[in-house]
Amino acid sequence: MSKLNLGIYWAASCGGCDVAILDIHEKILDVNDACRIHLWPIAMDFKYEDIKELEDSFLDVTLFNGAIRNSENEELARLLRRKSKVMVSFGSCAHTGGIPALANLYDKTDLLNRVYVESESTVNPEKIIPTPKTEVEESCLEIPEFYDRVYSLAQVVDVDYFVPGCPPNPERIWEVLELIISGKELPPKGSVIGATNKSLCDECEREKKDDKKIAEFRRIDRMIPDPEICFLDQGLICLGPVTRGGCGLQCVKQSAMPCRGCYGLPPDISDQGAKMISSLAPLIDSNDPDKIKEILDQQPDLAGYFYRFSMSESYLERKKP
């Protein structure tokens, strides 16, 4: 069997997705046997030119991680789409915007000002903000254009499969790679792979009350949660109900912390935040509007919890400019 041509790329990424691929450890050698990796910036040498020179659709599969934050990310996404038969949106950032997309709740100018002008340690009386083109004494220097919001990969190019997670669990990554390498028939285009079709709550072993009631929203800063009982039953926000299973319960079980939803939406859910409101709100233990407001005031950052990883793919996508 001829080797599969594989590409792995990072756009606006933290590198954690690549580290997660490395974390399949010894199995990386199996991947190496079965695939020829043409592009993987974190681990090997490559140049844009090399990719440009490939025939279109030369790469059998590209795993693309990281969100689309600037013009260079977008260019690379388009280039790799052209060069790849199968484009996989890999990790939360590419899948749904991920943590970087929290920036969609702010204007670009405010963001740049905060970082380059206002920040406590910055001294910038001339209010210099990095710009795509800078004339220097000798010539002109160019850097990519910072976009006014973060896009998911699928908002920019056509995507065949999605692997959720921030980062995806190495065990699931191996399953995905094994599937690709095996040459078996792949699931229908648009499928989420490397995760289950259940919700995280279905997999969670914590003790759950059937009749959940939330009399107050609590925060972990003021309490030590019980390690055996469902976080929601303790008044702590946990995104388990609106999150796809498959992560190996890394937060809720291994780390004794509530879920923030990095595995994205379970099947048949279109917007993580909306679904969270639909399922969470009815649990509030009062029918009195004032009391309800009072309880909700304890949680002033609903958007930051409910769209922690999925802002780009939410119905509203970003703050109104």
Add this chain to the structure above:
Amino acid sequence: MKKIMIDPITRLEGHGKITIFLNDEGEVANTYFSIPELRGFEKFLEGRPVEEAPRIVPRICGVCPACHHMAAGKAVDAVYNVEIPSTAKKLRELFFMGEFIHSHVAHFYALSAPDFVMGPGSDKAKRHILGIVEKVGLEIGQKVLTYRKHGHEIMKRVGGKCTHPVYNVPGGVSRPLSEEQRADVRKMAEECIELGQFSLKLFEDVVLKNSAYMDLITGPVYRLHIHNMGLVDENNKVNFYDGKVRVVDVKGSEIAKYSPQEYLDNIEEHVESYSYLKYPYLKKFGWTGFNEGEESGVYHSTPLSRLNVADGMATPLAQAEYEKFYDAVGGKPCDMVLAMHWARLIELLYASERALELAVDEEITSPDVRTLPTETPSEGIGIVEAQRGTLTHHYKTDKNGIITKANLVVGTTNNNSAITMSIKKAAASLITKGKEIDDEVLNMIEMAFRAYDPCFSCATHSLPGHMPLQVTFLNPDGDTFKVLTRS
């Protein structure tokens, strides 16, 4: 004027870019180093409950997420003005040592060692980790992979999750360590000490005993006379998790020693429009441009600077290596950029020894891992020593603990000016009139910035390969007349 573009540098295409201008004499006139990336955590932390910060900020970097997790955790404790139980402190430090082990092992074997073990002038096709495996033997190669895994496994045992941990909570950590987990960690830490010793031995055999390499290390091309920064404990020993930031000048005298709350009295950041990465400098001297020397504000924050600012290492084996190191390089402070690799290995040994110390600590399995905050949250600063430099997180909150302002001075950022200058020096020493600009230039430049283990390169950590460099030579009209690449 000729323009030379190196785009990309390092293993991550597009995440770093060097432009070198030559004057009409064909000498280096100026060097620019640009980082094309920004995500803006400082802004989008605003509005989030502060206890969420330690869960959000690890995404700044997936290679060193625990550094951000720790700095944030400490900043949040400070926001609530809470003292964490001593077991929690030890657990955090143990968790953190796991990351140091993983990151330093990976950097040394995948990035630095190829140049030394194989030699800077060796066949490029062999100058990567597999080449090393060939040279030192497969068994050891596999060991190296295992130890990198150990680093990660220590983190998982202790904190439950390694890449993007969710372990730190205000006043402590989310769960205690079981005896079973402790036993695993202990075993792994013991093995890591062996690897640390082995690595230093390897370095000694192939580098220190080779006069050509020593000439390279001690030669003028890779020396940079700048100030040094690093975290030290109360005895002025190197510490990664806690202590004060000590700054020692080019001559070795202490010029500052500050606690986290005082960082703004000591450092400031400069902005250039051609890079998304800021340039920190010592406030005392002000922004003096990319200049070396006593009067310059430029400092570095690296394994080497950490050794330079300290009076020694807090563990015995590392201390012995520390002494040997300064004997060999001729005393403190050492200004040899390439000696960073050596310093990094001493740190690896320290991290492993420290991990073992903590793993066998009586208290480490105590269930007392949390002090519940009782005070009204307000403002806090947390500093740790990240693998790639002193890391500062600063949060302000309203009375409900919602972040109103966040400021971050990230590890690699500290070294932005130093890297720019090291590149320029390396380039200037090789690009001279009448001399053909060739592949050697690439390698020299590459070695200059690789020593810093720069994280925008998020430089990686375990597979074959090396820096993809492409240098484009442009004539005065900006047309390309020569392209050099290495593969």
Add this chain to the structure above:
Amino acid sequence: MNRDPKIVAFLCHWCSYTGADLAGTSRVKYSPHVRIIRIMCSGRIDTAFVLKALREGADGVLICGCHPGDCHYQSGNDKALKRHIMLKQMIGQFGVEPERIRLEWISASEGDLFAKIVDNFTEQVKNLGPLNWKETMRPKSGEYHEQT
């Protein structure tokens, strides 16, 4: 507002829809800019419907259900109330004025009230100006552009 506001109203089948019907049959005049969608119970409104309506072009969303205690399914309207308050809080973070969504209780006999609420809400939304979410969200030139 230089165009008429677009308002989507979700009405529960058992009370509010009948109330609106009554307004119609008794020829009570009310603002014509409302598109009515009948659902079985206000408790059946998924928050996603509301967000989707806003995204797809509605300037305001009105939800009507039976008065407290009168829900045909016991507690559907309680759920609707809680979701509504929560959503109001959240859309503020997206810069959407919370006044663009409204929840009212309308019984089968309150045709007049329905008409009044619609008029009042229309006025309120009109004052807020168009939302135009989709157009506003369209990427700026140079971003996320189709490659030619």
